[in-house]
Amino acid sequence: MRIVSLAGGIGAARFLRGLKAAAPDAEITVIGNTGDDITLFGLRVCPDLDTVMYTLGGGINEEQGWGRAGEAFTVKEELAAYGMEPQWFGLGDRDFATHILRSQLLSAGYPLSQVTEALCDRWRPGVRLLPMSDDRTETHVVISDGDGRRAIHFQEWWVRLRASVPAEQIALVGADEATPAPGVLDAIRDADVVILPPSNPVVSIGTILQIPGIREAVERKTVVGVSPIIGGAPVRGMADACLTAIGVETSAQAVLELYGSRLIDGWLVAEEDKDVALDGVVVEARPLLMDSPEATREIAAAALRLAGALPEIDG
Amino acid sequence: MRIVSLAGGIGAARFLRGLKAAAPDAEITVIGNTGDDITLFGLRVCPDLDTVMYTLGGGINEEQGWGRAGEAFTVKEELAAYGMEPQWFGLGDRDFATHILRSQLLSAGYPLSQVTEALCDRWRPGVRLLPMSDDRTETHVVISDGDGRRAIHFQEWWVRLRASVPAEQIALVGADEATPAPGVLDAIRDADVVILPPSNPVVSIGTILQIPGIREAVERKTVVGVSPIIGGAPVRGMADACLTAIGVETSAQAVLELYGSRLIDGWLVAEEDKDVALDGVVVEARPLLMDSPEATREIAAAALRLAGALPEIDG
Structure with a gap:
């Protein structure tokens, strides 16, 4: 089995460890976010x-x-x-x-x-x-503080300010001219399934999808996403601050709608979010906390099972 | 008093600590070797x-x-x-x-x-x-070993091979096109005395003197050198391997002749080298081992006294 996973940082890395355990014989290609570089x-x-x-x-x-x-x-x-x-x-x-x-x-x-x-x-x-790309792109965040309204590097907002100042805008500088890195589009095309781990939907997965050609390639595949929001709060990190910046509610429903049914075919949510629904998407509720290697492996296995149960949409 | 000192590494640095102690009120400009970079x-x-x-x-x-x-x-x-x-x-x-x-x-x-x-x-x-220069120069050494005859970076010969393979040639690559760094020629011109510490006469002091314009500027000044050779052996390091490479004997006499009387006005040698002599150079014999801060300060003080006793040759 050939699996492609888009990936941010900590949450994705932990999920991927579970995915490797759940599918030890799969060929896994990870397309990593470089907007934070x-x-x-x-x-x-x-x-x-x-x-x-x-x-x-x-x-x-x-x-x-x-x-x-x-x-x-x-x-x-x-x-x-x-x-x-x-x-x-x-x-x-x-x-x-x-x-x-x-x-x-x-x-x-x-x-x-x-x-x-x-x-x-x-x-x-x-x-x-x-x-995601060999081209240099960088996520910048527009904030207003004592120094006026200005754009700063994502890391300065995220790490130095700990996202304490509201982001007025988040933009991937250089995205329009960037192309996917060699192998990215081929790996997506050849994949049996594309998995979106519970990474930040704005500055991790959203960033990767902004590289011209990647979203279109992923939309053609069977895609299962794992909600990064459980009961209105991020699984980890400060995804809510990023969602707020782009006018999206911090909920499993809103993130699913942000991704959209053209992209997502299966959506894993936590049990408290079992009412999430979107036309054209199969939603499954299950425990989503990655609080042990075993629990994480089971989440990944559930994502793969859900993908297998979906109608074939390749092409 | 304004002092200029050319300088290699370890030996020069220790000498300079003594020079600062011997002339605490002097303005000291150190022109450092960058051929080892x-x-x-x-x-x-x-x-x-x-x-x-x-x-x-x-x-x-x-x-x-x-x-x-x-x-x-x-x-x-x-x-x-x-x-x-x-x-x-x-x-x-x-x-x-x-x-x-x-x-x-x-x-x-x-x-x-x-x-x-x-x-x-x-x-x-x-x-x-x-x-010595803002331009990039590098000392290369020609050796012959199992890989044939070839030029390697000075550091590879000095540090990796510990000068165990004979140097057939030593050349400062880039010297001809290099110019002295800003301030170098002015500092020499304005100096009351130029001191050559007991640095390697080939790959430290010799390298600095190869930058076009520096030797000529130094020759116009009162210059006192401290012999890097005591009784036929280097004060420290492997200067003998460098001298041999350029066909010069490892002796206080031979190093003085290598520098020449156009450059050197006063030459401090160890007591066992008291017979060293060269027309136009005042030679003084004294303990030269830098085996304590006090001994080093006394050597530097002796170099300054010798400079003060020399006829004024500035011009």
């Missing part, structure tokens, strides 16, 4: 790709959900001693090595997709990890 | 500039003479886990931060001289530290 200290940082890679490769800080296990912060502290900003982004010493290597390879002219493959040679995540 | 993992490393900066700024690993005190090697080990070469160059985590910042500023278009000034804002070495 940021250049810090001259080094290119790809938080979502790295979270997937570290999590599936056994190097993640499990408690935190991002970054490497057993980190020290010597390099970051030294850069601070030089007066270098920003200090609000947590780069550990082990993690720095990944960004140094990535930046070296990018500077040498390799596209991000090949660089990601090279990094995965070490981590062996057990999936094929592709960035 | 190397790009590792995409980051620009300037070993001699950093050794001077860390030593005079209180951050040096005193036992080792280079690198930062209290280092761990997490980043280096992670890069090795990715299969990245080279692993023979010892970059610690604290040190990495310096190279990350330097590389970021160089990429942003700042010349090395301004980058060095920015780094010194933190370290406050108590001297003005200038790279």
